[in-house]
Amino acid sequence: MRICALIFISAILITSCSTTKNRNEKYLYGKFTWESWQKEALWTDYKAEEYSPNEFLVGQIKEVNSATKHKFILFAGNWCGDSKTEVPKIFKLFDQIGLDPSDYELWGVDRDKRDTSGYADRMDIDKVPTLIIYVNGKEKGRIVEFPKTTWEEDLLQILIRN
Numbered sequence: 001m002r003i004c005a006l007i008f009i010s011a012i013l014i015t016s017c018s019t020t021k022n023r024n025e026k027y028l029y030g031k032f033t034w035e036s037w038q039k040e041a042l043w044t045d046y047k048a049e050e051y052s053p054n055e056f057l058v059g060q061i062k063e064v065n066s067a068t069k070h071k072f073i074l075f076a077g078n079w080c081g082d083s084k085t086e087v088p089k090i091f092k093l094f095d096q097i098g099l100d101p102s103d104y105e106l107w108g109v110d111r112d113k114r115d116t117s118g119y120a121d122r123m124d125i126d127k128v129p130t131l132i133i134y135v136n137g138k139e140k141g142r143i144v145e146f147p148k149t150t151w152e153e154d155l156l157q158i159l160i161r162n
Contacts, residue, residue, distance in 0.1 A: 028078045028108030029115045034091050037106055041078040048088035057152040058096045064159045065097065071134040072104040075125045079111060082145050083129045090131060093151050133158050 028040050038046050074090060076083040087106075094104060109115050113125045123132065132142045133155070141158035148154055 025079055027110040029110065030108060030117060032106045032108055033101060034094075034106060037076075037078075037087075037108070043078070043084050043088075045084075046088050046091075048085075048092045051089045051092055051151075053093050053096050053152045054150065057150075057156055058093070061097050061152060061156050061159060064156070065099075068135055068159075069103070070140070070159060072099070073107065073123070073132045073134065074104065074129060075107045075109055075113070075120055075123070075132075076129045077109050077111065077113075080128050082127075086129050086146065086151075089151055090129065093155070131155075 028037065032040070072094070074087070076087045107115060107119060109120045109125060109128060113128060114120055123130075127145050130142055130144050133140045141161060143151070143154050143158070
């Protein structure tokens with residue numbers, strides 16, 4: 001009798017948890033501008049005020065990027081704590097570098113790191129945020145979840161790599 005009751009209660013709890021999760025979570029799928037992401041993600045902070053990119057490194061990144069134009073592709077999840085803290089830092093850095101919106105893309109994925117177009121699968125995304133840097137259509141490097149040092153140091157290292 002006790003085992004049946006435990007199984008019944010467990011089944012109810014499992015069902016309600018999965019139903020609640022699916023009903024309340026809204027994933028942002030596909031390609032976004034930073035402005036449209038801010039309207040849709042419903043995060044509380046988009047400014048990363050605690051993050052101040054190193055001005056010297058920002059200048060070096062600008063110099064390297066002006067000599068060879070790079071494309072930046074960022075995958076993020078509006079549900080992801082790491083994306084919530086790191087994506088605003090990345091866009092603050094993009095702004096200080098002076099990137100044009102045509103120089104970068106922002107893609108939203110679900111908890112399985114997938115989007116409706118299959119682009120995240122093709123790009124082999126398994127953690128977010130993931131920033132991929134391209135030059136002449138070829139991947140030059142990527143930063144996955146967090147930089148090893150800082151966003152600007154890691155980005156500069158990728159940009160100056162041969």
